């Protein structure tokens with residue numbers, strides 16, 4: 679294997695490792711949490727709280743109505759029992775009963791509105807709860823797929839690292855240093871460029887025929903005069 683070919687193989691492994699590691703970190707982020715799921719969870723909690731508050735309000739109105747009914751029944755019984763003989767007292771009691779009954783009518787309207795509100799909120803809460811259950815199922819399914827993908831990638835990374843180690847033993851320290859220095863400078867991490875159709879596949883520069891020959895036979899390393907990468911021709 680020529681020097682350039684060894685470095686090219688190293689490049690293929692490193693590019694594969696870069697891709698795998700990038701995907702692994704994406705997977706970790708996806709597994710850590712899902713904004714859509716969190717949003718659905720918050721909505722469900724809000725709906726549940728709104729229903730709870732409205733139900734408590736309805737219950738309180740029902741108790742008020744019950745108390746008022748009891749009071750009206752008591753006062754009516756007193757009025758019609760014949761125990762009160764004083765006309766002024768009877769008139770006062772009659773007036774008080776009228777006021778209580780008016781209040782009862784107003785309370786009925788409030789009760790009706792509160793019941794409608796609870797009904798509406800109960801439907802909302804059910805819808806949110808179902809949406810949350812679905813979102814949780816989806817997240818669990820997605821997570822299972824992601825974990826399987828992660829396990830596969832980890833095995834692949836282990837394999838690549840072993841191959842890399844073996845390959846590096848056949849490359850001189852000087853070539854490895856050069857490769858690492860070029861790779862560190864390139865945003866895409868590519869230090870070795872293949873010559874395709876007579877041009878550097880990374881930058882498109884056309885190297886001289888002497889350089890192409892050098893990239894082929896590889897006694898010395900050929901460097902692209904434009905992008906500075908090590909050239910390799912298959």
Ligand SMILES: [Zn+2]
Pocket residue numbers: 871878879880881882883902903904905906907
């Ligand atoms: Zn180039």
